Amino acid sequence: MALQDRNRKGFKRLLRSFGYASCGLRHVIRHEQNMQIHIGAALIILISAGLLQLPLVQWLILLLVIAGMFALEIMNTAIERTVDLVTEEFHPLAKRAKDIAAAAVFVYSFFAVIIGLILFVPPLLRLIL
Numbered sequence: 366m367a368l369q370d371r372n373r374k375g376f377k378r379l380l381r382s383f384g385y386a387s388c389g390l391r392h393v394i395r396h397e398q399n400m401q402i403h404i405g406a407a408l409i410i411l412i413s414a415g416l417l418q419l420p421l422v423q424w425l426i427l428l429l430v431i432a433g434m435f436a437l438e439i440m441n442t443a444i445e446r447t448v449d450l451v452t453e454e455f456h457p458l459a460k461r462a463k464d465i466a467a468a469a470v471f472v473y474s475f476f477a478v479i480i481g482l483i484l485f486v487p488p489l490l491r492l493i494l
């Protein structure tokens with residue numbers, strides 16, 4: 366956002382903010398392999414949920430988990446870019462910051478997989494057995 370826009374209010378500013386956000390989103394989708402993997406996984410999960418006709422509450426849980434995953438990956442990328450802006454030299458604190466941001470994604474992914482198993486294994490077993 367241009368610096369002089371920061372004090373402006375109103376619909377135009379809101380629209381401009383959406384524009385900047387979609388620019389950031391496009392960047393992450395284009396340049397982050399992990400984000401592409403998350404999108405692929407989310408599509409497979411949503412199609413599977415449709416095929417298994419999961420109940421509404423389980424759909425809502427899935428959507429929340431998927432949205433959280435996307436948002437966390439986007440924040441991780443923002444932290445990576447910020448660290449790169451501060452230094453492109455090797456620095457222990459740069460490593461620490463990036464590793465911790467990656468750990469946040471890892472922890473969330475771990476629990477997302479557990480939630481996925483809890484939601485999908487019972488209907489899959491019912492289908493198979």
Ligand SMILES: Nc1ncnc2c1ncn2[C@@H]1O[C@H](COP(=O)(O)OP(=O)(O)OP(=O)(O)O)[C@@H](O)[C@H]1O
Nearest residue numbers: 397399445452453454455456457459460463464467
């Ligand atoms: N400036 C730096 N100083 C020290 N270590 C760094 C620095 N930049 C990156 N690293 C180390 O390299 C790892 C990978 O960093 P990089 O910026 O390539 O992210 P990445 O693993 O490609 O993440 P993603 O795949 O999500 O883009 C970091 O987690 C960190 O351990």
